[in-house]
């Protein structure tokens with residue numbers, strides 16, 4: 001059953017995992033914009049969003065709320081992590097999103113948000129410091145639809161995807177009612193044609209004058225897609241208000257980082273302070289770390305071997321929990337710190353070490369692992385594949401103590417296969433030795 005579970009996960013996520021790993025190993029992280037930054041970009045392309053202001057202090061927030069002169073106001077803490085609505089501030093305030101009709105209340109609430117840490121399901125335990133809030137006009141939504149423009153390999157270019165079933169997880173809609181998903185392939189020379197935009201608007205369920213409005217929004221979203229070199233612009237929901245307006249209520253924009261050189265203004269908005277603490281810790285030891293959502297921790301050297309390891313795990317129905325790439329000039333201490341990082345992740349049920357000692361000396365790795373096993377009292381099975389320089393001496397530097405005391409499986413390269421690793425996990429083997 002365990003294997004089945006991996007298999008399912010592997011199939012659904014394989015591709016994404018591979019590109020995530022490739023991306024991280026090139027030393028990059030995805031550019032992720034704050035909500036107000038995305039909305040600003042949308043506004044600049046004429047996309048209809050709620051009127052809003054951004055504030056860094058409570059008095060600015062109060063002023064903004066007055067200036068909005070709206071029937072109802074929504075105040076939102078700006079952090080990248082999701083789950084803001086149900087988050088808690090260390091000022092005691094509950095909820096990173098508040099609705100009110102009174103500008104004075106906006107000032108009071110902002111006072112308990114700005115400069116305080118907001119903890120949500122997606123942030124570290126100590127939360128993330130809120131430096132900015134968004135003060136926006138709250139609008140009622142009578143109907144929610146889903147609309148996205150994304151790069152699609154099978155169409156060799158951008159494609160529009162829409163569904164009248166918005167406001168929820170689109171993957172669920174695609175699975176339960178595929179007939180409610182509509183696609184239009186965009187010709188990159190022609191752009192979005194008027195008949196395509198109108199047909200999509202109609203498929204989304206916009207009728208009468210709203211159809212024209214929605215079609216115009218669709219065209220403007222495509223303008224934005226081109227202008228910022230996006231790989232995906234996802235609007236969920238693209239909604240309808242009781243006043244008969246089509247509004248983009250929330251959007252996620254992904255950017256092509258190959259275009260960074262000509263999108264300097266966009267990439268300058270990147271807020272590094274909210275990056276993953278494990279990545280930061282790894283960087284301190286000159287290690288590259290990428291967190292994924294499987295259960296097999298991977299310790300590798302070099303981007304190519306990492307990609308190959310990822311593919312092999314995927315092929316055998318496994319799912320990596322993370323990747324740690326050891327650089328070139330490795331020290332024992334780094335190996336130890338790497339294990340500390342890998343085992344700190346509670347999702348990890350086994351560790352796979354796949355090291356090719358070219359520049360790296362296998363003896364250093366072996367000694368580092370031995371030290372880590374002893375001092376960290378490794379609880380999960382460990383599979384090690386070492387090949388390359390000094391590989392014949394590593395077995396002697398590897399103390400018998402480690403092998404017998406910890407759940408460990410050492411596989412010489414010629415016999416090495418991921419199945420060993422899976423066997424280790426499934427059978428809870430305390431020791432498997434292949435020689």
Ligand SMILES: *[C@@H]1O[C@H](CO)[C@@H](O)[C@H](O)[C@H]1NC(C)=O
Nearest residue numbers: 090116117126127128129273
């Ligand atoms: C608040 O969050 C920041 C990260 O944004 C963190 O460094 C800091 O330790 C946190 N402060 C408290 C009091 O938890």
